[in-house]
Amino acid sequence: MGHREDLLEGAKRCLLEKGYARTTARDIVAASGTNLASIGYHYGSKEALLNLAFLKVTEEWGDVLTKEGQAEQEARPEVPAAPLDQFRETWERVIGSYEQTRAVWQLQMEVISRIDSDPELQKSLAGPQREGRDGLAENMLGIDPETEPEKARVAGLFCQALLAGVMVQWLMDSDSAPSAQDLTDGLKAVLEGRAPQFGGGAA
DSSP states (O other): OOHHHHHHHHHHHHHHHHOTTTOOHHHHHHHHTOOHHHHHHHHSSHHHHHHHHHHHHHHHHHHHHHHHHHHHHHHSOSOOOOHHHHHHHHHHHHHHTHHHHHHHHHHHHHHHHHGGGOHHHHHHHHHHHHHHHHHHHHHHHOOOTTTSHHHHHHHHHHHHHHHHHHHHHHHHOTTTSOOHHHHHHHHHHHHHOOOOOOOOSOO
16 A cells, blocks of 8 residues: 555544544554644545544444445345335344444544534535435335435435434443334334324213
């Protein structure tokens, strides 16, 4: 790899090991085997490099889950999973990866906490966040953004909101955080709604 790729790989490692705020330019240089001048030459600034590295980390996390889901589908008989079963299986993969990907979840929470005070970071995440919604709709629910763009948009918004909430609960207290079955049962309860209440009394 050249210095540009080395810097990106080094920045990704630093983010997962030290977090966004604690990663210095010298940390990245040490992790990549490059030099300080290379950061400015290839990326303009340490912040620009870290922002790109963060996006790559989250993309790779999503790619791993996608590949696992595809492998499961190929292994099962040619019978499509019911929507709720597919939903539960997807969340089993997401939650099941928690211990191995805790650093990614922690990093995402830290980056979210910095957005209000870092306009450049917010700007760099806006486009990828929209693209990420389409990816979540496709990977979690099997909705193709190209053939059903509006359905994918709203489904992606739902998945993104749910993912953030689950992430927070697991980081705060993994013992009481929701399981894949909890989420599936909760979705069923929402879809079923509350039974109509009929009051008594004379007409």
